[in-house]
Amino acid sequence: MWKTVSAAVGWPVSDFAPMNVDxxxxxxxxxxxxxxxxxxxxxxxxxxxxxxxxxxxVSSSLEGxxxxxxxxxxxxxxxxxxxxxxPDIEPTLSTRLKLAETSFVYAFAETENxxxxxxxKVKVTIGGCGG
Amino acid sequence: MxxxxxxxxxxxxxTQIRTLISHPMExxxxxxxxxxxxxxxxxxxxxxxxxxGKVVAACNMGAGVSKDPYFAxxxxxxxxxxxxxxxxxxxxxxKDSATHKIS
Numbered sequence: 001m002w003k004t005v006s007a008a009v010g011w012p013v014s015d016f017a018p019m020n021v022d023x024x025x026x027x028x029x030x031x032x033x034x035x036x037x038x039x040x041x042x043x044x045x046x047x048x049x050x051x052x053x054x055x056x057x058v059s060s061s062l063e064g065x066x067x068x069x070x071x072x073x074x075x076x077x078x079x080x081x082x083x084x085x086x087p088d089i090e091p092t093l094s095t096r097l098k099l100a101e102t103s104f105v106y107a108f109a110e111t112e113n114x115x116x117x118x119x120x121k122v123k124v125t126i127g128g129c130g131g
Numbered sequence: 132m133x134x135x136x137x138x139x140x141x142x143x144x145x146t147q148i149r150t151l152i153s154h155p156m157e158x159x160x161x162x163x164x165x166x167x168x169x170x171x172x173x174x175x176x177x178x179x180x181x182x183x184g185k186v187v188a189a190c191n192m193g194a195g196v197s198k199d200p201y202f203a204x205x206x207x208x209x210x211x212x213x214x215x216x217x218x219x220x221x222x223x224x225x226k227d228s229a230t231h232k233i234s
Contacts, residue, residue, distance in 0.1 A: 009220075010177070011177055012191060054197075080192065081195070084190070084191075086187050089182075089206050090207060092203075093202065093204065094201070095197075095200065096196065097197060
């Protein structure tokens, strides 16, 4: 049985529960739909030799971005990170993700005009399950 | 010794902030090879970036972020001497904070 103790105030426990990618997307978008766009740039290797450490950069030229999020299709907990931005910072995030297996990585951007998304397939040669 | 390392670099009027945090980011499904027991979940949940005391970015994350997480942000503007504070809280209630001055 899944039980997460959240010590951090405001951390959305239900967004980070294990579920499939459709449920995770629904949960993140709170029922809204995302429009596919080429205005989100997702930089991620096509082939990741080590699924435990996959470098990723997401940036966007969309106006009025409130948050950006990354979802890994076949991870037990698909949502990896959601960054809330202010106008004082570029909506750009670079980090490193774990990918359980070969799958799509989705980047979402929440703007004043709704949600937008893009995706890229990443081939993982060694799984990220080992940590 | 702080768990957080921060570096900054001025770039075309913006400031790149890079941070490296030492943290296990355990998702609770790995087994300890010697005892064959599951390693309990232990991961950072919230990361906050402040510029001169004002929150500029806040991240919620799960254990899908790699061990010893790395983040890079691009701050608009930023002057020499400005203060960057990064702090994190994990699921066990541990927290840490580090202060960096843009040079």
